[in-house]
Amino acid sequence: xKRRDFVMAAAPAAATAMVASPAIATSxxxxxxxxxxxxxxxxDTLFGCSPQIAKRVAEATDNQFQLQVxxxxxxxxxxxxxxxxxxxxxxxxxxxxxFYIGKDPAFVFDxxxxxxxxxxxxxxxxxxxxGLELIREFMSSYNIYSIPAGNTGAQMGGWFRKEIxxxxxxxxLKFRVAGLAGxxxxxxxxxxxxxxxxxxxxxxxxxxxxxAEFSGPHDDEKLGFFKVAKYYYYxxxxxxxxxxxxxxxxxxxxxxxxxxxAVLEAACAETVTWSLAKYDNQNPDALFRLLGAGAELRAxxxxxxxxxxxxxxxxxxxxxxxxxxxxxxxxxxxxxWRKEQTWFRIAELPFDAFVSQQAQAKR
Numbered sequence: 001x002k003r004r005d006f007v008m009a010a011a012p013a014a015a016t017a018m019v020a021s022p023a024i025a026t027s028x029x030x031x032x033x034x035x036x037x038x039x040x041x042x043x044d045t046l047f048g049c050s051p052q053i054a055k056r057v058a059e060a061t062d063n064q065f066q067l068q069v070x071x072x073x074x075x076x077x078x079x080x081x082x083x084x085x086x087x088x089x090x091x092x093x094x095x096x097x098x099f100y101i102g103k104d105p106a107f108v109f110d111x112x113x114x115x116x117x118x119x120x121x122x123x124x125x126x127x128x129x130x131g132l133e134l135i136r137e138f139m140s141s142y143n144i145y146s147i148p149a150g151n152t153g154a155q156m157g158g159w160f161r162k163e164i165x166x167x168x169x170x171x172x173l174k175f176r177v178a179g180l181a182g183x184x185x186x187x188x189x190x191x192x193x194x195x196x197x198x199x200x201x202x203x204x205x206x207x208x209x210x211x212a213e214f215s216g217p218h219d220d221e222k223l224g225f226f227k228v229a230k231y232y233y234y235x236x237x238x239x240x241x242x243x244x245x246x247x248x249x250x251x252x253x254x255x256x257x258x259x260x261x262a263v264l265e266a267a268c269a270e271t272v273t274w275s276l277a278k279y280d281n282q283n284p285d286a287l288f289r290l291l292g293a294g295a296e297l298r299a300x301x302x303x304x305x306x307x308x309x310x311x312x313x314x315x316x317x318x319x320x321x322x323x324x325x326x327x328x329x330x331x332x333x334x335x336x337w338r339k340e341q342t343w344f345r346i347a348e349l350p351f352d353a354f355v356s357q358q359a360q361a362k363r
Contacts, residue, residue: 029064036075038093038094040073043215049275053094054067065263073196076090077196078198081093092247094246105326112238114308114312116333118154119151138325146247147265151241156215164231166303168189173190174208177213213236216283217287218286230296232298233298233300
């Protein structure tokens with residue numbers, strides 16, 4: 001090929017490259033956000049959700065969209081993550097909506113309702129039952145876009161200095177417990193306290209608290225509660241499948257390119273599965289270590305469970321009468337809860353119960 005012909009043939013390709021390059025750069029802008037967590041770094045799964053999401057977002061965008069992760073207290077305190085996101089102090093935060101029911105009891109539906117849905121059922125209501133649409137409509141009034149971004153599965157009932165044998169043993173008990181569970185238990189005489197994860201141990205050690213719940217064996221072992229309160233109760237009926245959320249400032253969310261929005265949604269959804277798998281893998285071994293270290297496992301007495309259940313649904317009816325936001329979500333959530341209980345009672349629970357019995361028999 002003559003030199004002149006070669007130059008003429010190459011010119012269109014060069015022109016195309018010159019046009020395409022700015023288009024690619026425009027679609028993949030460099031964006032850096034701060035992501036604050038409600039959890040300390042010692043909690044490698046709950047806190048770990050944040051760096052996991054950041055890692056996957058960076059990988060999917062060739063490091064063009066980066067989330068810089070900060071643990072509780074590094075920029076804002078654990079229980080002020082929502083406020084920091086809402087007012088634009090930070091772009092996004094990983095937190096539990098139950099922390100914010102003092103602003104509106106409807107926040108509970110984004111996380112978990114006591115005696116409500118387990119992790120699978122919560123995901124079903126959010127993603128397939130219309131729950132997420134209701135949550136996002138509600139949170140838009142707080143300038144927040146919410147994405148499900150983690151789950152612990154069913155939690156434990158917490159650590160107690162003394163045994164709980166009857167409902168009367170709850171009276172005057174200073175108990176760190178989050179969300180609506182505190183309001184339910186207060187109707188039975190408990191004095192509920194809400195503290196961030198890193199503040200619980202010193203309060204329990206000093207006797208400021210008589211009991212504390214946080215998550216399950218893996219996290220509780222790291223936080224050291226067994227050293228100052230030996231009775232380990234189950235189940236944590238207030239958190240049967242708590243969703244942990246990514247809160248994003250609405251203005252920042254709206255400014256994201258569509259591709260980055262899709263990547264962030266996908267990374268958060270993947271982290272729900274990642275966190276559940278991690279807890280299901282780690283909790284059994286941690287429980288055995290705690291028992292070996294002297295923890296004494298106890299089930300909540302049936303009269304305590306029954307009394308708590310009655311007070312829970314009495315409270316929900318009262319809240320629905322007082323709070324339009326709570327009522328709107330409860331009207332969707334309650335029939336969904338009933339439907340899911342029917343299905344799980346037929347298929348899931350008999351299977352789990354039988355297999356568990358057989359596993360015990362073969363030990």
